[in-house]
Amino acid sequence: MTEPVPLLAILERNYFQLFELPEQFPLDQSVLNDKYLHLQKVAHPDRYATALARERVMAGQLAAYANEAYHVLKGDLSRAQYLLQLYEVASAEQGASVTEPAILMEQMELREQLEAISQIQDPFAALDQFANDVVVRTEALKQQFSESFSSKAFEDAKRIVNQWQFFDRLKQEVDDLATELEEGN
């Protein structure tokens, strides 16, 4: 007979603690997946069929919490944002605006390029190239974030995340345009 799981204590852990992962940016996805599946088993309603109502509710809360934590940690950008949040370096919230000219100028130019691509006759090669550039830039930002965060340069890390958010949005627009073009054919 194993010890009953102290559910309340588990619910007080942060997302990394929940999955017994180190609070860092690099992540072993397979470990995350295993721990997540394990927690889903622990919190499975069947295990609480005869438990007290209070425990059943908590098990449900744990399942929901594990689900939310899993999705936040799984995504690179959301994991980076969560790390900043844990270290109380709020990344840009809804409504906050940045005016760093270099970042904005580049974003404006990239959007204009994408718009121009959408208007050329045979846009697929150009769109592929553009999409590839966006991926390369995003990977570079990811790397920079990882280095800044691990060396505790939180202000740099925050600026990198801001820029990364713009690239994330740009990637969505690239994907939307690709879908649109495919459907148009």
Place this chain on the structure above:
Amino acid sequence: MAYSDKVIDHYENPRNIGTLDKEDPSVGTGMVGAPACGDVMRLQIKVNDAGIIEDAKFKTYGCGSAIASSSLVTELVKGKTLDQAADIKNMDIAEELALPPVKVHCSVLAEDAIAAAIADIRKKQAVE
């Protein structure tokens, strides 16, 4: 999400979309962005010798509310002095467009863009 008729109107028929020469000493350029939603907005104003904003252009990559907010702002600033334009607040824009609470931040972005454009032209004027 349901957009108000005014947002749809500005979104479908944006006023004053385009670019002014940012090297022109009578042109002020304001660029702002919201990392949370990835929107980028550029607002430009052209000020005549009498200190009146005689032209305004914008380019916005973002949601319908962000486009409508910047479109409306270009209409509002025309004919105003820089001081009057600086008085335009995000709530004026949000109310005029009937933006829902979750979209009010788009009007904040537009207010920040005017402020940035005004700061830019004032800096140019100070150099002259």
